[in-house]
Amino acid sequence: MLPGMLSAGQVEKVVSEVAGRIIESVHARALDLIHETLWWEQDRLSTPEPGAEAEALADKLFYAEIRRQLPRLPESEHRALLERIVCRYANEIAGNFNPAVYKLAAKLGPPVLSAMLTGLSPRRLFQRDGIPRLDQHLIIEGDVATLGRLHDRGTLILTPTHSSNLDSLVIGLAIQQLELPPLTYGAGLSLFRNPIVGRFLQNLGAYAVDRRKRDPLYKRTLKEYATVSLEFGQDNLFFPGGARSRSGAVERKLKKGLLGCSVAAYRNNLIHSRPKPDIYIVPCTISYPLVLEASTLVEDWLAEAGKSRYIIVDDEFSRWERWLDFLRDVFSLDLKIHLRFGQALDPFGNSVDAHGGSIDPRGRPIDPRGYLEVKGELVDDPIRDAEYTRSLEQRIIREFEIGNVIHSTHVLAFACFELLRRARPDLDLYRLLGSIGPEQTLALPEVEAEIELILVELAALAEANELRLSRIVADVAAHGDTRTLIRTGLLAFGSYHNRPVVERRGIRLHVSDPKLLVYYRNRLDGYGLRAAPSLPSIAPQKQGYGHG
Amino acid sequence: MVESQARSVSVLGAGNWGTTVAHLIGQNGYQVRLWARAPEAAAEINERRTNTRYLPGLSLSTNIVATSALEQAVADVDLIFIVIPSQAFRTVCAELGPLVRPAQLAVHATKGLELGSYKRMTEIIGEETSLRQIGVLSGPNIAGEMCSGKPAGTVVASRFPRVIEAARELLRSKQLRVYGNTDVLGVELGGTFKNIIAIAAGMATQMQLGENAKSLLITRGLSEIARLGVALGADPLTFSGLAGIGDLMVTCASPVSRNHRVGAALARGMTLTEAIDSLGMVAEGVKAAKIAHELMIAHDLRSPLMEGVYRVLYEGLSPQQGLRELMTGAVQDDIDPSLVRSAP
Numbered sequence: 001m002l003p004g005m006l007s008a009g010q011v012e013k014v015v016s017e018v019a020g021r022i023i024e025s026v027h028a029r030a031l032d033l034i035h036e037t038l039w040w041e042q043d044r045l046s047t048p049e050p051g052a053e054a055e056a057l058a059d060k061l062f063y064a065e066i067r068r069q070l071p072r073l074p075e076s077e078h079r080a081l082l083e084r085i086v087c088r089y090a091n092e093i094a095g096n097f098n099p100a101v102y103k104l105a106a107k108l109g110p111p112v113l114s115a116m117l118t119g120l121s122p123r124r125l126f127q128r129d130g131i132p133r134l135d136q137h138l139i140i141e142g143d144v145a146t147l148g149r150l151h152d153r154g155t156l157i158l159t160p161t162h163s164s165n166l167d168s169l170v171i172g173l174a175i176q177q178l179e180l181p182p183l184t185y186g187a188g189l190s191l192f193r194n195p196i197v198g199r200f201l202q203n204l205g206a207y208a209v210d211r212r213k214r215d216p217l218y219k220r221t222l223k224e225y226a227t228v229s230l231e232f233g234q235d236n237l238f239f240p241g242g243a244r245s246r247s248g249a250v251e252r253k254l255k256k257g258l259l260g261c262s263v264a265a266y267r268n269n270l271i272h273s274r275p276k277p278d279i280y281i282v283p284c285t286i287s288y289p290l291v292l293e294a295s296t297l298v299e300d301w302l303a304e305a306g307k308s309r310y311i312i313v314d315d316e317f318s319r320w321e322r323w324l325d326f327l328r329d330v331f332s333l334d335l336k337i338h339l340r341f342g343q344a345l346d347p348f349g350n351s352v353d354a355h356g357g358s359i360d361p362r363g364r365p366i367d368p369r370g371y372l373e374v375k376g377e378l379v380d381d382p383i384r385d386a387e388y389t390r391s392l393e394q395r396i397i398r399e400f401e402i403g404n405v406i407h408s409t410h411v412l413a414f415a416c417f418e419l420l421r422r423a424r425p426d427l428d429l430y431r432l433l434g435s436i437g438p439e440q441t442l443a444l445p446e447v448e449a450e451i452e453l454i455l456v457e458l459a460a461l462a463e464a465n466e467l468r469l470s471r472i473v474a475d476v477a478a479h480g481d482t483r484t485l486i487r488t489g490l491l492a493f494g495s496y497h498n499r500p501v502v503e504r505r506g507i508r509l510h511v512s513d514p515k516l517l518v519y520y521r522n523r524l525d526g527y528g529l530r531a532a533p534s535l536p537s538i539a540p541q542k543q544g545y546g547h548g
Numbered sequence: 549m550v551e552s553q554a555r556s557v558s559v560l561g562a563g564n565w566g567t568t569v570a571h572l573i574g575q576n577g578y579q580v581r582l583w584a585r586a587p588e589a590a591a592e593i594n595e596r597r598t599n600t601r602y603l604p605g606l607s608l609s610t611n612i613v614a615t616s617a618l619e620q621a622v623a624d625v626d627l628i629f630i631v632i633p634s635q636a637f638r639t640v641c642a643e644l645g646p647l648v649r650p651a652q653l654a655v656h657a658t659k660g661l662e663l664g665s666y667k668r669m670t671e672i673i674g675e676e677t678s679l680r681q682i683g684v685l686s687g688p689n690i691a692g693e694m695c696s697g698k699p700a701g702t703v704v705a706s707r708f709p710r711v712i713e714a715a716r717e718l719l720r721s722k723q724l725r726v727y728g729n730t731d732v733l734g735v736e737l738g739g740t741f742k743n744i745i746a747i748a749a750g751m752a753t754q755m756q757l758g759e760n761a762k763s764l765l766i767t768r769g770l771s772e773i774a775r776l777g778v779a780l781g782a783d784p785l786t787f788s789g790l791a792g793i794g795d796l797m798v799t800c801a802s803p804v805s806r807n808h809r810v811g812a813a814l815a816r817g818m819t820l821t822e823a824i825d826s827l828g829m830v831a832e833g834v835k836a837a838k839i840a841h842e843l844m845i846a847h848d849l850r851s852p853l854m855e856g857v858y859r860v861l862y863e864g865l866s867p868q869q870g871l872r873e874l875m876t877g878a879v880q881d882d883i884d885p886s887l888v889r890s891a892p
Binding site for chain 1: 626642645646649650651652674675676677678680681707708709710
């Protein structure tokens with residue numbers, strides 16, 4: 001068995017532990033919960049999901065059977081019926097995981113992954129002198145030495161920013177390079193059906209999250225699954241934003257339900273006096289100069305409220321040719337993807353030192369157990385714990401903010417957008433985007449002047465550790481060489497996307513894709529650059545749980 | 549989750565309000581440690597049961613044990629009340645940092661924001677110590693009236709129910725009703741900005757403008773406080789509670805309040821320095837006016853009343869001129885639309 005990975009037997013134990021805990025926490029409400037589940041599941045199954053007809057049929061049969069039995073059963077049997085539902089949910093979540101196959105995949109991991117991420121087609125492989133590897137385009141930064149130590153002392157939860165479905169593969173690559181044990185994480189069921197990574201993912205430590213299931217009991221099962229796996233010492237990967245950032249901005253609000261598993265697991269570890277009770281949350285930022293799914297994501301962000309989609313399945317991530325184009329451009333332009341590990345935290349949002357001990361805001365060692373105690377006894381208090389999770393959320397958001405790496409594309413997009421916005425201060429975002437047509441162009445000197453001003457502010461922010469600059473942006477800021485920045489930005493913008501985001505014609509710049517301009521600009525949103533207003537705040541608020 | 553057992557508690561700060569809080573807890577039958585920075589003050593409380601500088605004539609509860617050693621004051625107590633003036637708050641919290649533990653609860657009773665950083669007191673506690681289960685005590689509570697046993701109500705705001713319960717258990721009595729709130733930010737801001745309006749009320753009283761004018765001041769003042777509070781993230785309904793309108797009414801009505809007296813002194817023609825000197829104490833409203841002025845600029849808000857007080861205090865406008873500008877300014881809606889929208 002691989003170190004740090006659960007064996008098949010353990011997975012089985014996790015499932016039964018999850019079901020046991022949920023049933024135990026249900027008091028007189030078994031019947032209510034069954035009705036609730038029936039309602040939500042009927043609702044879900046009433047809209048067909050393409051590609052999942054077989055599963056839908058099995059679900060329908062299962063619930064028809066529950067519905068048939070329910071009126072005949074005495075009240076004492078209701079809990080057993082509920083347990084069947086919970087076990088079904090828990091098995092589905094864990095079911096895609098096959099430790100034996102995982103072991104093989106992990107052993108073959110690096111070559112398989114790089115073949116996947118580089119050649120993608122044998123023909124392409126043979127065309128090149130040697131195999132380009134994505135890992136050469138991945139820059140891993142931050143305190144990586146601590147990660148291994150924290151893994152030895154407790155259980156890790158990696159919480160990255162989420163811009164692309166490539167994120168989990170990038171993390172996978174980094175974990176292998178750092179020789180850290182594999183992580184388990186919840187991947188959307190739709191990803192398992194992805195023609196490119198689906199089969200691969202199935203065996204890569206991922207468990208399944210069906211975002212179409214809105215039943216609260218299902219969400220509870222999911223959270224309990226993550227909690228129990230943490231208690232079993234399994235390192236986890238959570239995308240705390242819940243879904244890929246639609247706007248392109250770094251997440252400023254996180255899903256606290258899943259994050260709350262950290263304090264729950266820590267408390268349970270203490271209650272059971274487990275030897276390594278500590279849970280460490282490690283925020284990390286993944287910064288791409290170009291994002292594979294940018295067009296689809298920003299389209300969704302800008303869709304009128306209510307029309308946006310919870311789940312996106314038909315995006316660039318499922319199309320081979322987009323992968324190929326994306327990777328070709330990453331390689332040919334030598335673009336760098338930055339993966340930066342931030343300050344490790346305890347479940348209360350305190351920093352932890354290099355040896356895994358919690359420290360207070362002034363760096364003094366503290367025992368976090370006290371946060372859960374009243375007169376020396378561990379006390380259960382969900383409202384209190386939710387408050388701790390809020391502190392954790394704030395700390396992670398702060399780490400995202402300061403770990404964000406700014407690329408040339410972001411600066412160029414920000415400058416162009418600012419010039420356009422300031423020229424039409426009377427327009428809201430939608431009208432402004434609508435107003436940007438081929439007839440509007442920006443004079444190169446004007447853009448250069450704006451970039452110069454932005455760079456001064458960016459350099460000051462970087463100096464104050466408020467954000468990070470990619471090597472190119474940092475060099476340009478130091479030498480005042482704005483033309484290099486514009487050139488790199490234009491090259492990247494002119495490559496992967498269907499239309500160049502911005503292109504140069506003579507001494508003028510044309511914005512050919514205003515939506516993507518806003519998307520890349522948003523990566524710099526919220527830093528108060530050039531006194532610009534925050535855009536995500538003026539875009540419509542999305543309802544419901546925006547996953548996918 | 550209410551526990552009936554007696555809690556150990558300490559109060560940091562033996563000024564007017566800190567001593568009163570300790571006295572009220574002591575009168576409820578709990579042993580309470582009271583920290584005074586000056587050893588003489590601690591000795592006076594322990595030996596003579598008086599605090600002549602702040603509460604002359606009052607015989608303090610015998611349950612109070614005063615100390616000038618901070619470590620002794622907070623060691624192993626369940627709940628710490630922090631009642632330190634805003635300008636000294638961070639210094640005391642920094643000293644407190646190495647002495648406290650995550651299991652301890654804390655409630656502060658300091659009205660004001662940190663100058664320069666605009667930080668609230670709960671934010672300062674969070675930056676300097678490991679304390680997380682924290683809250684704020686605020687409301688219409690004139691120390692003198694509380695000490696003479698007159699009835700009153702107060703608010704404890706915290707995101708942690710246990711903090712509210714613990715503070716309530718210690719403070720509540722036949723004379724004091726303790727209400728809970730979860731809007732920590734709103735309660736802290738209400739207690740801070742009302743002092744600005746109190747300065748205006750002091751001016752109005754001195755100028756004998758009558759009760760109608762005072763009511764106008766209080767109502768419009770509350771509306772400005774709420775508008776600024778909501779812009780900073782508070783719940784608008786908090787301002788209709790004890791820590792909002794409640795505190796504002798008492799501060800504006802009572803001629804003994806420091807802010808009120810500063811306003812009156814200014815209306816008599818004194819300069820700000822003279823007014824502060826004649827008082828011999830800090831009036832939080834003077835600082836709050838500057839902070840509110842800067843916050844209003846930052847958030848692009850219009851608050852004619854608070855702005856008028858600011859200009860009288862810092863730009864040499866006479867109270868008479870200030871008032872004239874107020875009466876001739878553009879009239880807005882009685883209830884600000886931003887408050888209606890943000891009400892849940």
